[in-house]
Amino acid sequence: MKEMKTKIFLARANSPSMKGTIPLSIVEALKLEHGDEIDWQIEVRNGKIVAVMEKVNSL
Structure with missing residues (x-):
């Protein structure tokens, strides 16, 4: 990868608190x-x- x-x-x-951008390839992989x-x-x-991050639900 x-x-x-x-x-x-x-x-x-x-x-x-801190913030950052999730790279597009991760956005696409996790939909x-x-x-x-x-x-x-x-x-x-x-x-x-x-x-480790995991998509748990959608709106």
């Missing part, structure tokens, strides 16, 4: 649409911290 990079930005001033809900899990694989 092709390596993808995304820049992360503050969601808003005075907030610890994501505006308003869809995704579930995130953090796992350790081979000593690396990995974020």
Whole structure:
């Protein structure tokens, strides 16, 4: 699979939350649409911290 990079930005001033863009190839693979809900899990694989996302429902 092709390596993808995304820049992360503050969601808003005075907030610890961050936001970024989901690359188009992931949007297409998961068939994501505006308003869809995704579930995130953090796992350790081979000593690396990995974020796993899964589409859980659509509007």
